[in-house]
Amino acid sequence: xxxxxxxxxxxxxxxxxxxxxxxxxxxxxxxxxxxxxxxxxxxxxxxxxxxxxxxxxxxxxxxxxxxxxxxxxxxxxxxxxxxxxxxxxxxxxxxxxxxxxxxxxx
Amino acid sequence: xxxxxxxxxxxxxxxxxxxxxxxxxxxxxxxxxxxxxxxxxxxxxxxxxxxxxxxxxxxxxxxxxxxxxxxxxxxxxxxxxxxxxxxxxxxxxxxxxxxxxxxxxxxxxxxxxxxxxxxxxxxxxxxxxxxxxxxxxxxxxxxxxxxxxxxxxxxxxxxxxxxxxxxxxxxxxxxxxxxxxxxxxxxxxxxxxxxxxxxxxxxxxxxxxxxxxxxxxxxxxxxxxxxxxxxxxxxxxxxxxxxxxx
Numbered sequence: 001x002x003x004x005x006x007x008x009x010x011x012x013x014x015x016x017x018x019x020x021x022x023x024x025x026x027x028x029x030x031x032x033x034x035x036x037x038x039x040x041x042x043x044x045x046x047x048x049x050x051x052x053x054x055x056x057x058x059x060x061x062x063x064x065x066x067x068x069x070x071x072x073x074x075x076x077x078x079x080x081x082x083x084x085x086x087x088x089x090x091x092x093x094x095x096x097x098x099x100x101x102x103x104x105x106x
Numbered sequence: 107x108x109x110x111x112x113x114x115x116x117x118x119x120x121x122x123x124x125x126x127x128x129x130x131x132x133x134x135x136x137x138x139x140x141x142x143x144x145x146x147x148x149x150x151x152x153x154x155x156x157x158x159x160x161x162x163x164x165x166x167x168x169x170x171x172x173x174x175x176x177x178x179x180x181x182x183x184x185x186x187x188x189x190x191x192x193x194x195x196x197x198x199x200x201x202x203x204x205x206x207x208x209x210x211x212x213x214x215x216x217x218x219x220x221x222x223x224x225x226x227x228x229x230x231x232x233x234x235x236x237x238x239x240x241x242x243x244x245x246x247x248x249x250x251x252x253x254x255x256x257x258x259x260x261x262x263x264x265x266x267x268x269x270x271x272x273x274x275x276x277x278x279x280x281x282x283x284x285x286x287x288x289x290x291x292x293x294x295x296x297x298x299x300x301x302x303x304x305x306x307x308x309x310x311x312x313x314x315x316x317x318x319x320x321x322x323x324x325x326x327x328x329x330x331x332x333x334x335x336x337x338x339x340x341x342x343x344x345x346x347x348x349x350x351x352x
Contacts, residue, residue: 053281060237 009094015087026061027054039084055080068093107334110135113187117141117170117227118197120148122296126322127194127329132161134330139164139183143197170197170223180230189238190231192333195224196246202257213260220264224271241284242333245272247344249292249352269344276342285341287332292348294320316349
């Protein structure tokens with residue numbers, strides 16, 4: 001399981017696809033599919049139209065799937081700017097790749 | 107109301123209303139974790155009563171105003187049962203004095219236990235409730251927090267703040283399937299009211315339109331209702347259980 005996760009995290013294209021599916025499934029989006037999401041489209045407001053309550057569920061989903069903890073709301077806002085930004089954030093903070101093994105805590 | 111396979115935490119759950127609430131959940135099949143601060147004898151008695159039910163249970167000691175103690179206790183519950191479905195923030199203290207005689211220590215301790223304790227316990231369970239897309243948080247408040255009461259500026263402020271906390275949190279998590287409500291008991295027959303002067307208790311009783319004090323079981327019934335699926339469309343509310351007092 002850990003190896004599979006590391007494979008996803010290290011493969012940027014696969015990670016971005018995973019995150020798009022995660023967003024659609026976690027938020028039970030009905031009028032949009034993972035394929036419809038452009039990696040650079042803002043997730044919130046004028047982009048995908050998500051709001052701060054959606055963000056709560058996404059923060060928990062990221063923690064569940066990648067063991068990356070986001071405790072600071074401002075860091076969360078930056079990390080969730082778009083799928084591509086979120087993928088980069090996870091690749092930086094993912095515990096398996098961290099040099100000192102510390103998890104991000106804001 | 108069936109709570110089989112539900113995990114419930116009740117703070118201040120070894121006496122009075124909290125004890126009645128915890129036992130009511132246990133009798134309805136829930137796994138019940140009771141948190142208490144200092145009443146070891148009450149905890150032992152409660153443990154003996156829980157053993158007579160078919161329920162799985164934990165009795166945990168710790169200060170709910172301490173972040174590390176709360177994390178430890180809630181962590182134990184999650185380790186044991188993997189989830190928390192219902193949190194009843196019942197623990198509370200009074201240190202009644204007119205404001206001009208009230209010490210800062212009495213102010214701080216009442217706010218710490220009643221308000222900060224509610225915040226800490228709620229925060230400790232909310233993330234996994236979001237992950238489960240289900241949860242019920244029920245905060246015990248008081249008529250003092252709605253109408254105010256002389257000699258209770260600290261207690262009333264804490265309970266009024268818990269009501270505002272409840273309404274705000276309810277709006278944050280309503281869409282995710284988490285209900286957050288208050289139960290507001292009036293004058294209830296508990297060890298606390300047993301200590302009242304009989305004349306004072308009689309005065310209080312006369313003020314209650316139903317002409318009697320309530321029972322812990324009547325409060326527990328309201329808590330179980332709000333925790334049940336029958337209250338699925340109710341959130342951010344204060345359910346007053348006071349015989350018509352306020």
